Amino acid sequence: MTDVITGLGPRWEAQVATSLERVPGVTIARRCADVAELLSVAEAGVGQVAVVSHDLRGLDLDVVARLRAKAIRVIGLHPADDEPAQKRLRQLSVRTLLPLDAAVGDLADACDPGVPDGPGAHGTDGVLPAPETPAPSGPRHAPEPPRRQAQQGQPGEPGQALRRDIGPSGVDQAGHIVDGDPDLDAEWTGWRPRGDDDPLAGSPGRAHGTDPADQADGAGPADRSDAVPERGRIVAVWGPTGAPGRTTVATTLAAEVASRGAEVLLVDADTYGGCIAQALGLLDEAPGIAAACRAAEQGTLDLPALAGLAPQVLPGLRVLTGLPKAERWPEVRAAALERVLELSRSLVSLVVVDCGFCLEDDEELSYDTAAPRRNEATLTSLAAADTVVAVGGADPVALQRFVRGLQELGTVPSPQPLPVVNRVRSASVGSRPEARIAASLHRFAGLEQVRFVPDDPAAVDAAVLAGRSLVEQAPESPVRSAVGDLASVVAPWTAPTARRRRPRGLRALSRR
DSSP: OEEEEEEOOTTTHHHHHHHHHTSTTEEEEEEESSHHHHHHHHHTTOOSEEEEETTOTTOOHHHHHHHHHTTOEEEEEEOTTOHHHHHHHHHTTOOEEEETTOOHHHHHHHHOTTSOSSTTTTSOTTOOOOOOOOOOOOOTTSOOOGGGOOSOOOTTSTTOBOOOOBOTTSBBTTOOBOOSOHHHHTTOBOOOOOOTTOTTOSSTTOOTTOOGGGGTTOOOSSOOOOSOOSSOEEEEEEOOSSOOSHHHHHHHHHHHHHHTTOOEEEEEEOTTTOOHHHHTTOOOSSOHHHHHHHHHHHTOOOHHHHHHHSOEEETTEEEEOOOSSGGGGGGSOHHHHHHHHHHHHHHOSEEEEEEOSOOOOOHHHHSSSOOOOTTHHHHHHHHHOSEEEEEEOSSHHHHHHHHHHHHHHTTSSOOOEEEEEEEEOHHHHOSSHHHHHHHHHHHHHOOSEEEEEEOOHHHHHHHHHHTOOHHHHOTTOHHHHHHHHHHHHHSGGGSOSSOOOOOTTSOOEEOO
16 A cells, blocks of 8 residues: 655645545545645655645745655646646656646556656656766776766775665655666765875775876866766865865866856855855845755746856856855755756856865754755755865965865765865975975875966956956966866866967876
């Protein structure tokens, strides 16, 4: 028997309940009057299927995610031929849609636990198409994206798998929507940096399948294919506390890729101190990321709406501004941000996300409650990213924070990062700063490759003062050259076709 809980508008409740009672093997466990009752029943472990109508008051993306987190399949009902109702349910990530006057056989198929909950599972036209994840086409030394790794590392190896607890409906226990095959998504892995003192490290800092001979050109664990991806790729720029310069790297990276003719979206997901709007001279009274997440929660966010919330500041570069006050962080929920980032893949070819520094998961708070997590915007961005650029500073204090931050980054779902040390200068670490920093990070973080961005305070200060990107303000700056080299790694389809001599600003030092 399949226990069904319902959340229906008063206009349809009697009709749908009568139809469900005629379905063999189905029992109506509870007819809920509102969303609050629906969620409380689900939290109590009642029901395997939730049948909701398009007009259920309070139905939003977070409600659907919380139901799926309890391994409850969600079926959305709508009036026949009502396209706006179908569209809203799809945008709420309801995967199975049926008309309100659906035949008993269709209801039986939809409620059958043995039938997959996904595209075409029940022969209806209203099933939400799950986003396709393009196969990686990078070089042979690039590690496979973590959501698609079929094998876990052995205990103690670099790249040891960190499993996410994924329910059969494709949502983890924190309520995050996980598109695609849940069995594959359950193999989500986090990377683990290890140093020379770790006897279990084997080859410190090297990803599985990495060939050091292939790394001589400074390539890292990113997609190096020259083909333009069918779906946009997400690059998360993260750095530890202490202002290592991740916003400067993120804005310069986005502007550099846009200057090469690609469509780019720059997202400010730092809920502690977002400053992209200020850095680019934009008004931030109405933060774009809050408006986008609010629209995603209500099921009204589509491509035109997202494009309207992300104004174009340069040819090819759109910006989704961040929160002007840290106290507004609850407005950026995980499920909504996932929807925003997923939709962004269809809007542009590259999404650059400026993340916050803190990776704490608030496990004690979220253990038995549905309270929002303080750092879920950062964790969601890292989990959704195809590439993570980890930015650290080039002084002793910043390097210590970078090493500890990388260790913490290895415990959360995220791809293996591209480590970048910013503001490299001899005054802070002594002569031959690149070699000294590379040796330290190899010893204490197990990193065999590090990229360097030189210090150019005059150019960066002038860009901030003018409210412009470094690409506009100081195109000949060595910082721009260094980040441009990084752009060729994270967005290889934009790299110049002519083979150029590598600038001194961004050299990847490999330890053999």
